[in-house]
Each structure stands twice: as C-alpha cells, then as structure tokens.
Amino acid sequence: MNETPGFLWTVLAFVAVIGPLVFVHEMGHYLAGRLFGVKAEAFSIGFGREIAGFTDRRGTRWKFGWLPLGGYVRFAGDMNPASQPDAAWLALPADERNRTFQAKPVWQRAIIVAAGPVVNFLLALIILAGFAMAYGEARMAPIVGAVQPGSPAALAGLRPGDTVSALDDRPIAQFDDMIRFVRIRAGEAVRVRGKRDGQPFAVNATIATDVQRDRFGNEYRMGMLGIVGDTPVYAPVSALRAPVIAVRQIGQIIDTTVETLGQVISGRRSVKELGGPLRIAKVSGEMTSMGLAAYVWLIGLLSINLGFINLLPVPMLDGGHLLFYAVEAIRRRPLEPHVQEWAFRGGLVAVVTLMLVVTFNDLGAVGLWKNLAGLIG
Structure with missing residues (x-):
C-alpha cells in the first residue's frame, strides 16, 4: 500500500527540514563575520519579498523570504563577487569602511566563507554522535x-x-x-x-x-x-567515542557521494538519479511521517550534503570563493575583476543548468511526465 504523505504535510516537512539547515549554515557565516568585526546588513531565511522580520540594535535586518529554498547573509561592503573596491566603498568613512567584508584580510574572508559549511558538518556530527550513543x-x-x-x-x-x-x-x-x-x-x-x-x-x-x-x-x-x-x-558507545564514530560516518557518506557523482559524470550512472528541491521535499514528507528519529536523521544527512556541495570549487558557491581566496593568497593580490566576472558567469550557467536538470528529474519523480503521457495517450 502506498503511504505517501499529503501535499500539505510534504510542504510543512520540507520547510521544517530546510529551514534549520539554512539557518545553521548562514549562522556560521554570520558568527564568523561578527568575530572579525564585519557588519551584517541582512540575515534572510528564504529568498524574494520579505514576509516577516525585524532589525536588531546592530542594524542587522533578520527576515523571512517567501521562497524557502535557501538563505543568505549580506555583509556590509559585499558589493560584488570579486570584492573589488568601488567609488561608493572608497567614499565611506574609515571606521565604517573597516567594518565591511572586503576590507578584511584574505584569511579572515576565507574563514567567514568556510564557516557556513563547517557548521553544517558540526551539526551532522552532533546528530550522528547522538544516534551512536542512543542506539550503539x-x-x-x-x-x-x-x-x-x-x-x-x-x-x-x-x-x-x-x-x-x-x-x-x-x-x-x-x-x-x-x-x-x-x-x-x-x-x-x-x-x-x-x-x-x-x-x-x-x-x-x-x-x-x-x-x-x-x-x-x-x-x-x-x-x-x-x-x-x-x-x-x-x-554501547561512550560520549568520548561517539564523535569518532560520527566523523567516520560523515567520511563514509562523503566518500559514497563522491563516488556516485563520479559515476554520473563518467556515464556509469544515469543523470536521472540527481534530485533537487522537489525530491528533497518529497523525501522530507516521507521521512518526517516516520517519526522524530527519522526527521533528525534526515537533517543530519542533508546537512552533510549541504556542507559538501557548498565546498565544491564552483563559482557562486562557497568553495568557489575559497578557491579565489587561495589564489589571492598565493599571488598576494586578487585575480583581475574580469577574470572573476567570467568565472562567476560560468558558475552561474553551470548552477542554473544543474537546477534545470534536477527539476526535470524531480517532476518525473513526482509522476508529472507519466501523468502527461497518460493524458496525451
């Protein structure tokens, strides 16, 4: 018997899974920025028009966007992907300019960018360690x-x-x-x-x-x-051994993910197996209907994948920024703006293409193409 949850439950489960993951990821960026004295202008869960929010005493706007497919932290001075100074930035008072993202040395910017994925891995470690202690x-x-x-x-x-x-x-x-x-x-x-x-x-x-x-x-x-x-x-697993088991499991999950992606790239595995937001929503609804333990386990698993994907050296992702920062540290100067601009354009094309592919796959996973074929036939 098919026990697929209803549409409303699936939507609520998706928000309940993605929301905490996005919050944790962006909070990593935010806290690292705070550590180095960078002002955060906005902290958003979701994209698009704001549906609710408030401004704290530091001037940060905390808000929810109507499209719950991600989030972002916008730091002061984060004006372009290349972090190049422009006339508006140079016109800022010295004290205010020193609190912008692009005014910080490359190692601090790298830590701020890497903090998001790192916190995702820490969340997964806590969850997997808890499961190890609970179940052995x-x-x-x-x-x-x-x-x-x-x-x-x-x-x-x-x-x-x-x-x-x-x-x-x-x-x-x-x-x-x-x-x-x-x-x-x-x-x-x-x-x-x-x-x-x-x-x-x-x-x-x-x-x-x-x-x-x-x-x-x-x-x-x-x-x-x-x-x-x-x-x-x-x-039985002790509190000291639990993190060791969790780290090993995270490594195994990443290893399997890398091998699977390699099989897709080499053609040994169908690209149809790649999934996106719709499939995550479907799985969220199914897993959360199985109880709290399954829900928490799913958050841990997706947190690992979110951290891993964001560390890929693809422009538009955290890993792409870290790659540019590594080059900047070696050259002792940033890559030329036009080089970074073309790299980010290429990254954008790659990300958009991937999103189109996984969305097509997702629509097939929820039965849209089969239903359309039935109507046409």
Whole structure:
C-alpha cells in the first residue's frame, strides 16, 4: 500500500527540514563575520519579498523570504563577487569602511566563507554522535553467513564461513563496508578476495541489480551480491567515542557521494538519479511521517550534503570563493575583476543548468511526465 504523505504535510516537512539547515549554515557565516568585526546588513531565511522580520540594535535586518529554498547573509561592503573596491566603498568613512567584508584580510574572508559549511558538518556530527550513543555501534564481521541461491555470490562459488577481506582494491573490515561498496555498483564486475579455512582465495563476480520498493512507492535499484551476514551486535558507545564514530560516518557518506557523482559524470550512472528541491521535499514528507528519529536523521544527512556541495570549487558557491581566496593568497593580490566576472558567469550557467536538470528529474519523480503521457495517450 502506498503511504505517501499529503501535499500539505510534504510542504510543512520540507520547510521544517530546510529551514534549520539554512539557518545553521548562514549562522556560521554570520558568527564568523561578527568575530572579525564585519557588519551584517541582512540575515534572510528564504529568498524574494520579505514576509516577516525585524532589525536588531546592530542594524542587522533578520527576515523571512517567501521562497524557502535557501538563505543568505549580506555583509556590509559585499558589493560584488570579486570584492573589488568601488567609488561608493572608497567614499565611506574609515571606521565604517573597516567594518565591511572586503576590507578584511584574505584569511579572515576565507574563514567567514568556510564557516557556513563547517557548521553544517558540526551539526551532522552532533546528530550522528547522538544516534551512536542512543542506539550503539553495529558490529558485524565480513563473514558470509549464507549465500542466496542463484545470486552472484553463489555463481562465484562463495560459501558460508568465508571471510571477505577486499572487494577490488577496497579493504573490507566490517560487513557494512561490503554493503556500501556493492550498493552503488550494480552491473559492475568485482574481484572478491578473502579467506576460506585460513587459506586466501580470490573469485570474480558481477554485481546484480536488486529492485526494491518502499512503503511510499519509491523504487530503488541497488547493487546486490547475495551474501547474508550474521546478526549484528550493537555495542554501547561512550560520549568520548561517539564523535569518532560520527566523523567516520560523515567520511563514509562523503566518500559514497563522491563516488556516485563520479559515476554520473563518467556515464556509469544515469543523470536521472540527481534530485533537487522537489525530491528533497518529497523525501522530507516521507521521512518526517516516520517519526522524530527519522526527521533528525534526515537533517543530519542533508546537512552533510549541504556542507559538501557548498565546498565544491564552483563559482557562486562557497568553495568557489575559497578557491579565489587561495589564489589571492598565493599571488598576494586578487585575480583581475574580469577574470572573476567570467568565472562567476560560468558558475552561474553551470548552477542554473544543474537546477534545470534536477527539476526535470524531480517532476518525473513526482509522476508529472507519466501523468502527461497518460493524458496525451
């Protein structure tokens, strides 16, 4: 039975998920700016016309925009992407000019820009560490407990009791390492190395495609070897060890994201799998309907992705600014304004193109194209 939440619940869930993430990200920029004495003129959650807000005693306008797809902090003096002084900036009184973003040395500007993604990772670390303390650490050795008949593992000759030590060149320490490796490599050939009765062995297998459908009607295609592990053991996690586990999990999520993006770029994975705001809204509605734990977990996962994406060296994103600051630090002067202008134009084209692609995919994910095809047919 399809349990997809209604439209209103989906919208509210999307706002409840995206709002805190945007607030945390922009608060990172804001606090770092405050630390270095930069005046913030506006702190906005959402874009477009203001629907509510107030001005604090420092002159910062805190507001909500009608389009809840992001947010921004506008610092004084942040007049153009290249942070080049112009006549208006030079005309400011010295004290006021010193409180602008572009008056700060490059290392301070870099910290202010990097603070947004960094705070996203810190939020995810707190959430994942909390889950580790609440539910424990799952431990399951990479030992074959059973082999599904007719599966790639069975065809490769794997047997119960075999220990898997590596898949291709990837070392396997826990059963979960094997799951993560296989899940994103449907249809690919893999070299399985391990030990049987104390003796090393190596066999070839082709990862199968396992099509699964969840309670909301979403269909997932994942890689499958057909190996069943033993029952995992959940060990208690101390407050000191929890952050270590969280950091490891963040690294694993980023690693999987990088590999998946690489597969899309190389053509091994369909670009249709890329999603945007509409798909995030759909997932938000589904996850929040599953309870508080699922909602918090989703925020942690999206926070990692938001931090990672913003650090990509693409103009228009935080990573693009950091790249320019790195060049400025090496050259001891900023890149020429026209170079930065063309770079930002290229970045804008790339971002807009990506948004069009993911929006097209999102509309397909919510069934629009299928419904239109049905009406036309």
